[in-house]
Amino acid sequence: MYIVSRCLLGENCKYNGMNNYEEQVVIFLKNKSYVSVCPEMEGGLSCPRSPAELVEDRVIDRDGLDVTKEFHQGAVRSLKLAREMALCRGEDIELAITKANSPSCGCGQIYDGSFSGRLRQGDGCFVRLLKENNIPVITEKEIVDDKL
Numbered sequence: 638m639y640i641v642s643r644c645l646l647g648e649n650c651k652y653n654g655m656n657n658y659e660e661q662v663v664i665f666l667k668n669k670s671y672v673s674v675c676p677e678m679e680g681g682l683s684c685p686r687s688p689a690e691l692v693e694d695r696v697i698d699r700d701g702l703d704v705t706k707e708f709h710q711g712a713v714r715s716l717k718l719a720r721e722m723a724l725c726r727g728e729d730i731e732l733a734i735t736k737a738n739s740p741s742c743g744c745g746q747i748y749d750g751s752f753s754g755r756l757r758q759g760d761g762c763f764v765r766l767l768k769e770n771n772i773p774v775i776t777e778k779e780i781v782d783d784k785l
């Protein structure tokens with residue numbers, strides 16, 4: 638079973654009330670078993686919401702509010718949800734396909750905390766948790782670039 642960032646499937650769960658629909662991801666997942674999650678909404682944040690970025694080990698939104706707890710809770714809940722779904726289907730979690738650069742779902746590169754669009758090396762909160770649990774992660778970029 639695959640885990641996928643919900644916004645990639647076209648659901649409006651992004652901070653600005655929009656989505657990050659990626660047709661190639663939808664095509665890739667056709668006839669495959671998957672569960673979609675939005676860790677930020679699982680953490681109780683609203684949609685739309687103020688954008689947030691990782692500043693060292695904290696997650697701070699553009700209004701200066703510390704939303705670290707919500708991001709961490711959302712990551713834990715999303716993984717739990719995926720595990721329960723996998724158990725229910727009698728499957729293993731093979732891979733997660735997550736949204737590049739996001740403070741939750743980014744893998745390898747994330748926004749640098751300056752809200753300027755600049756990137757730095759690192760993983761989002763959810764991806765960090767997935768990796769700690771030995772779940773391989775790629776972003777939609779690898780699917781689009783056909784690097785699988």
Ligand code: SF4
Nearest residue numbers: 643644651675736742
């Ligand atoms: S990148 Fe992750 S947390 Fe952000 S909207 Fe998409 S699924 Fe939700």
